[in-house]
Amino acid sequence: MSKLKIAVQKSGRLNEDSMRLLKDIGIYIDNGKDQLKASAKGFPVEVFYLRNGDIPQYLKDGVVDAAIIGENVLIEKGNDIKVAEKLGFSSCRVCIAVPKSSTYNSIKELNGKRIATSYPNTVQNFLKENGVTAKLHIINGSVEIAPNIGLADAIVDIVSSGSTLFKNNLKEVEVILKSEAVLAVSPLLSEEKQAILNTIQFRIQSVLKGRQ
Ligand code: PRP
Numbered sequence: 001m002s003k004l005k006i007a008v009q010k011s012g013r014l015n016e017d018s019m020r021l022l023k024d025i026g027i028y029i030d031n032g033k034d035q036l037k038a039s040a041k042g043f044p045v046e047v048f049y050l051r052n053g054d055i056p057q058y059l060k061d062g063v064v065d066a067a068i069i070g071e072n073v074l075i076e077k078g079n080d081i082k083v084a085e086k087l088g089f090s091s092c093r094v095c096i097a098v099p100k101s102s103t104y105n106s107i108k109e110l111n112g113k114r115i116a117t118s119y120p121n122t123v124q125n126f127l128k129e130n131g132v133t134a135k136l137h138i139i140n141g142s143v144e145i146a147p148n149i150g151l152a153d154a155i156v157d158i159v160s161s162g163s164t165l166f167k168n169n170l171k172e173v174e175v176i177l178k179s180e181a182v183l184a185v186s187p188l189l190s191e192e193k194q195a196i197l198n199t200i201q202f203r204i205q206s207v208l209k210g211r212q
Pocket residue numbers: 012013140141142143144157158159160161162163164165
């Protein structure tokens with residue numbers, strides 16, 4: 001019998017809650033620290049530990065069958081991938097932030113300005129909807145540093161507690177979208193694997209109900 005391949009974030013904010021959810025639904029994994037792939041005990045599932053940003057493409061290509069991933073990453077990179085279930089953890093929002101000292105009244109003020117972000121597609125779509133043209137600087141991490149080093153006038157990044165913005169003297173001025181962890185599914189899923197996924201989804205629904 002073929003196994004369902006599930007991707008989870010290798011390290012970072014989603015990892016711990018993702019592993020806890022798998023455990024709560026009865027998928028037990030020997031977690032050798034440097035292992036990038038592990039088989040579950042007593043269940044036809046393999047878990048792949050991957051970088052967040054790589055997961056949407058793996059889903060599109062059917063390299064993995066399903067993933068626990070932030071909705072924000074799917075919106076940025078995988079808009080044809082189906083969300084099977086919202087998972088109720090890792091809530092955050094994708095926001096525009098500017099230096100605390102700057103006056104900001106409207107998105108129009110970003111016309112011609114420089115924006116640093118790891119979410120270029122999301123930003124571009126939002127700017128377009130608002131009739132604004134700006135210059136994007138794509139950075140893969142520590143985006144909040146950009147205004148302080150003179151690289152950008154504004155940033156777009158995820159905000160959870162708000163502590164990173166606060167520490168970098170930035171203020172949130174627009175919410176582009178809200179996000180949480182989701183169970184995402186490859187468009188190439190076979191019928192055999194769909195049956196395994198159905199069982200998993202059913203178990204997830206029970207666990208989430210119990211958590212309420
Ligand atoms: C993430 C994100 C924000 C921060 C938001 O960064 O990029 O910077 O968390 O969380 P907060 O509102 O609770 O402070 P992360 O720490 O994962 O590091 P990275 O950006 O360097 O990848």
